Amino acid sequence: MLISFSFLGYRLVDLQVLRHGELSNTARDNTVRTIVREPRRGDILDVRGNLMATSLFVKTICADPGMIGSYGPHLARALAPCLELDEALLLGKLEPKLFKGAEGQMRTNRYVVLKRKVTREKWEEIRDVLEKVDLGEVKGNFSRKQRQMIRGVRRAIFADGMEDQLRVYPGRRMASHILGFVGGADHDGKEGIESVLDSKLTGTRGWRVTETNSKGHEVVSLRHQDVAARNGLNARLTIDSRVQHIVETELNKAMIKYRPQGVTAVVVRPSTGEIIAMANRPDFDPNRPGDFPAGHRRNRAVTDIAEPGSTFKAVTVAAALNERQVSLRTVFDCERGSFSYGGRRLHDHHPYHRLSVKEIITKSSNIGSAKVALRLGSPKLYHYIRQFGFGERTRISLPGEVRGTVHRLNKWNKLSITRVPMGHEVAATPIQMVMMASAIANKGKLMRPMLLRQLEDERGQVVVKYHPEAVRQTVTPDTARKVTEALKTVVQSGGTATRAALEYYTVAGKTGTAQKAGRGGYIPGKYYSAFVGFFPADRPALCIYVALDEPAGEYYGGLTAAPVFKAISERAASYLGIKPDLVPQGSIASRSGGR
Amino acid sequence: MNRKKRSSTVRFGPALKAVVICLVTCSLGMGYVWQKQQINSLGQQIKENEIVLEELKRENKRRGDNLAYLMSPQELDARLRQLNLDLVVPKPEQIVVLQELRGINSVYRSKTEISSVRTASR
Structure with missing residues (x-):
């Protein structure tokens, strides 16, 4: 009895005192999330306030080939028309690839970008397709574990949490030389007004430090910091x-x-x-x-x-x-x-x-x-x-x-x-x-x-x-x-x-x-x-x-x-x-x- | 006699105190839990409202962009061609500029101005 209590006491001291720093870091890593809040790039308007350039938040569609396993061909066939990609090319991306990790062990790739700049509407469409795609579970007699694995396959296609932006010019070619365009990973203005006013249009990033529960959902009461992004300024031109x-x-x-x-x-x-x-x-x-x-x-x-x-x-x-x-x-x-x-x-x-x-x-x-x-x-x-x-x-x-x-x-x-x-x-x-x-x-x-x-x-x-x-x-x-x-x-x-x-x-x-x-x-x-x-x-x-x-x-x-x-x-x-x-x-x- | 007297009197005081302390402690505990639960529940509501607000903002933006597209000169031109309305640019003599009416004096002045414009275009 005494030995048992002594062991428990030692374990308590070990966890709470000796390994406190390490374990508290692990616990924090498991629950605390820092979310970067991207600012929306400012619009460009004409003299009467008509929209000449605007930005939309869009998704980056990714996949975890490690979870997909042998279901790649099924998913490629279903998603290729939706993603407007060649089926063979998509299949190539979905197939797991083995590589050697830092410690010499073999690993499969867990993250591959399928398509960038996908609108929210398109993402909803992709999700619909994913829900309806036949992975054989309807006809097949699968165990509970196998069904769970198939559900995981559907979740292997996902939208990256970090939102991207798509610059849209509703007038298409109109005033193209004045407006210029944006490009690059940082969505920088490359020519025209987009380039000259880049710093004003870009805005400032915000952030949120918060905690999540075991399901990964945010616990709002445990938000530590919440700084809203400051969106870019809108530029009103003299152009009519x-x-x-x-x-x-x-x-x-x-x-x-x-x-x-x-x-x-x-x-x-x-x-x-x-x-x-x-x-x-x-x-x-x-x-x-x-x-x-x-x-x-x-x-x-x-x-x-x-x-x-x-x-x-x-x-x-x-x-x-x-x-x-x-x-x-x-x-x-x-x-x-x-x-x-x-x-x-x-x-x-x-x-x-x-x-x-x-x-x-x-x-x-x-x-x-x-x-x-x-x-x-x-x-x-x-x-x-x-x-x-x-x-x-x-x-x-x-x-x-x-x-x-x-x-x-x-x-x-x-x-x-x-x-x-x-x-x-x-x-x-x-x-x-x-x-x-x-x-x-x-x-x-x-x-x-x-x-x-x-x-x-x-x-x-x-x-x-x-x-x-x-x-x-x-x-x-x-x-x-x-x-x-x-x-x-x-x-x-x-x-x-x-x-x-x-x-x-x-x-x-x-x-x-x-x-x-x-x-x-x-x-x-x-x-x-x-x-x-x-x-x-x-x-x-x-x-x-x-x-x-x-x-x-x-x-x-x-x-x-x-x-x-x-x-x-x-x-x-x-x-x-x-x-x-x-x-x-x-x-x-x-x-x-x-x- | 004394023993008898002692045993039959105030034993309720400490018991009452203990009950009160227990009740207070319990209610404090319950209050704490209730408050925590309320905080969590409000947090969830905040999150839900944030999502709704975000969705509404997005919808507002989508509709605004759609309106901008529908009002763009190219779209209007395309619609005119599609509907074959045979609209042409008006000549300056076909345009009558109406003055904004402000106060009686300006009403009178504007009426005379408008009538002079009409005379000129006849």
Whole structure:
């Protein structure tokens, strides 16, 4: 009796004192669980709150091949259609594999990933299939133990406790270059806004330290720590998805009609620099970016440069007007289409004799603009080119923006003063071009392009609000008004872009057709055609830039880009309810006196 | 006599005390157990409510996403094509902008503005 009690006493001391640390750790490991609570990545919304990108919690479907044993073929046959996997491939994953453990003993693998990013609905479907799959227990005469084992086989297919996220872009290809996409194990933003705002969209992880009972269920009363995850902020853009859709459908039509290598359009609100739409073709689907070549994922509006061609004449004329070297009525001799300077000849598309500065813009005379620049002088021209933001990044909130090419003044050769004014020897991105035109529309004030309106928390409370940012005053408001006067004539009869004229709005714009430059000089037959314009000319609401890279057939900006500008403008103006400033001839309003 | 007297009197006091102590101890024990049981039961309820809340949030999100999809320009365009409604973009002269009415003066002003718009479009 005494010996028994002594033994029990020793055992008590052994368990409670001598092995206390080890056993309490084992007990804690068996019951205490630390659960990481993943934050949901923030949504990306358009200016009206329409969803452009969102995240869903999804499952990772796994299996324990060690428990499946010989039932692999049954499960593979039943689950392959559901998991959208090849049956043989699935069977390969379900078959137990033997490997040598750390201590040299043979083991089977207990964890294999069958499929990632499976939605909750799909997981429910898989569970249904698992419940119904025939593993032979209906017909067979199995013992209780065998039935228990079969139940274990069904449990061998499970969803990993750690939830994953799936980024969904409901608009599919819409605004793909702006949004970018996410990738990698950590669900990081890879391009576009997803990349720029990655830290804001990601959020912060939470955790829960809790205890479970023998069945593995949580005992809520024994929760030690419970810190909720802080979901990522929602980003509200300045993009209007309806205008974006209009632009994209018109670009699709342009791709079919003019068969270019690529096409780009940017729509800006000149007074604030807000980008309402930005699109490129070719494009990609951010839901499956890997299916597209890298070139399709490039946002040409900020990463690609091209000689702006005649659209640049607006800068030359603005500079000369601002320096009071010329007025709109100053007349230049355009040499009947052939002008010799620095030992080289400069040509116009049509021979012109004497043209005023206004007409130089209307007719897009190369010789006229060269002569305006000669009167202005290289240093002043260079100064205004930089004033309009060429040769520097616009600081748009998108990755990969380039600064373009503006050679330093000391690198200019003898011919540069006649070539730069017509958009040669310089290279600019579409975003630089549209911001230049917006500056003219905005009384000479250059704005920083604005793509982000605000960051909100999940309840819609504004956390950060972004405001329009003026970069600098490029020219005086009076000069901007005079340039606008000249640009209005471009779309009128006798101008180079009559196809850009709108029925209800006065348009001010400029065409540009530049030969593409290659390694050995200009490439024959390859052009970059563009049109940049704004309307209503005297109270600009929208500024739109359209460029086609190597259109097939017709290649003049006035014949290719201008009609696209018109189509976008008409639909966007109607949708945005922009007040008309013109009463078309023969309309009801004009018959009643045009009041 | 004294012995007789002693044996027949206060023996109930200690017994009563013992009963009271037992009752208090028992009720404390019962209370403790009941409280623990309540904590567990409330914990279970919390867990169930958390699951329901999570489910509702998920459902809300699913419906929100579905609404966003149905309201997307591509979907609306596709529906228009499917229903063959022949809708076209209205011309500016076909659009009448109505002013929001606030107060009597603004009502009067707005009415005159609206009537002038009507005159112009006739």
